[in-house]
Amino acid sequence: MANSMRYSYSIVLLSLLVIILGALITSSEAQDPSQLSLDYYLKTCPKAQEIVRAEMECAVREDPRNAAKIIRLHFHDCFVQGCDGSVLLDDTATLIGEKQADQNVNSLKGFEVVDKIKEKLEAECPGIVSCADLVAIAARDATILVGGPYWDVPVGRMDSKTASLEAANTDIPAPQQGLVTLISKFWAKGLSATDMVALVGSHTIGVSRCVNFRDRIYGDFELTTNNDPSSAAYLSKLKETCPQDGGDDNISPMDYITPTTFDNAFFETLIKGEGLLNSDQEMYSSMLGYQTADLVTKWWADTGSFFKQFSDSMVKMGNITNPDGGEVRKNCRFVNT
Ligand code: HEM
CATH class of the missing domain: 1.10.520.10 (Peroxidase; domain 1)
Known part of the structure; x- marks a missing residue:
């Protein structure tokens, strides 16, 4: 009896060891964001x-x-x-x-x-x-x-x-999606609604193609701008760039105020109701977006606070690692042979 108990204990102990070892091996191959560091290339590629x-x-x-x-x-x-x-x-x-x-x-x-x-x-x-x-x-x-x-x-x-x-x-995420879907897509990656609004703040630079904002300018644009005359002028310019038929690849800046400067003017366009993408305007105008609208207002008033959150959220997004690990490719377009 004592012998058979000792035998069962050994089997359990052995199985535990195998499991722990297995876990150790997978974790040594897998990537974990805490393994990222600031000085990773300090010795191997200081430049x-x-x-x-x-x-x-x-x-x-x-x-x-x-x-x-x-x-x-x-x-x-x-x-x-x-x-x-x-x-x-x-x-x-x-x-x-x-x-x-x-x-x-x-x-x-x-x-x-x-x-x-x-x-x-x-x-x-x-x-x-x-x-x-x-x-x-x-x-x-x-x-x-x-x-x-x-x-x-x-x-x-x-x-x-x-x-x-x-x-x-x-x-x-896609520009036609509503706020709840957008938030859930960021949540699925471990990013909060606050991270999302901050990161979308990078639409302060860059452009969108007509195909991505046609529905918006022939849809609810006037509603969100409350028919403001200066917005009406902007809208007719957008319609010239992006006709109802054709011109899918014609482009327009997402922040028309300062299109090539990284600042907080993009949030001003949202407050005026002039967000180019439906998804952008959702951050301020969605009925469910009181929390996101507050962030838009806050960062429009305070560049420093937007910059701080943007930096933190970029690090957080950058920390989403692939648990399968991998290699250092020689050519970014192809896996190593
Ligand atoms: C709510 C989520 C987002 C949606 C639906 C979205 C959608 C889009 C769309 C439709 C465009 C224009 C693409 C085209 O017309 O070809 C665009 C451009 C851009 N997006 Fe986003 N985006 C989102 C979040 C983000 C985030 C998180 C970042 C960065 C951290 C980002 C950075 C940019 C930049 C910089 C451009 C301009 C690219 C260029 O000029 O080539 N976006 N986005």
Whole structure:
């Protein structure tokens, strides 16, 4: 009897050990945001930050919209499998990338800027700096270069060996969606409504294509602006850019007040009811949006407080890691062979 008890104990103990060991092994492969650190490349590629910054300076000088392109690229990367560079992968015979996803196709840009930065990084320290980190650092630099805040970017992300077109189609928010759906999409990524409003504040730069705001300008635009005459003039300009038929790819800035400066004027457009995207205006005008409307009002009145929350929320979004870990890609468009 005593022997059989001892035997059962040993079996239980052994099984426990196997489970603990198994968990340890998976956790050593898996990525956990607490593994990101500020000095990850300090010894292996001390010039990494400097290189990204110099390239971003060139890119933004060439075209200020490059700042907007890179910030959006980081967002669309982080919302699918975590910030793992999956959005950068090209379609190949064996891999279906995310570039054809509804919110990306003919819309997401900046891939050439990433290629250029990666080339420089590979020349300086081959195989060290991941594409996911490159984009996270570049998004921070993009923000500063057009007048926005600085924040320290935790690094040490791995690049994925996979992508998910399906997750890109379901998880990335769309401009036609209502406030509740938008909030739930951010919640699903561990981000609050406050994070969402702050991050959407990056629509202070960049543009939208007519196809994404046609319903809004031929729909409830006048309602949210209360038929204000100056808004009426803005509306007719928008209708010129974006006719009812055709011109899908014609563009208009999302913050017409200061389209290439990262500031809080975007929130002013929402307060005036002039948000270009339906999803943007929802933050202020939705019947369910008293909390989000308060944030819009607060950050319109206080740039410092918007900048602080934006920085914190960018770090939080950047900390969404891919639990599967991965590699450091040599070319951001392809997994290593
Ligand atoms: C409520 C969620 C969001 C929706 C529905 C949304 C939707 C859009 C749409 C429709 C465009 C224009 C794309 C086109 O017409 O081709 C756009 C552009 C942009 N979005 Fe968002 N967005 C959201 C959140 C965010 C977040 C969280 C960020 C960054 C942290 C961001 C950054 C940008 C930037 C910078 C642009 C301009 C890109 C350019 O000029 O190339 N957006 N967004």
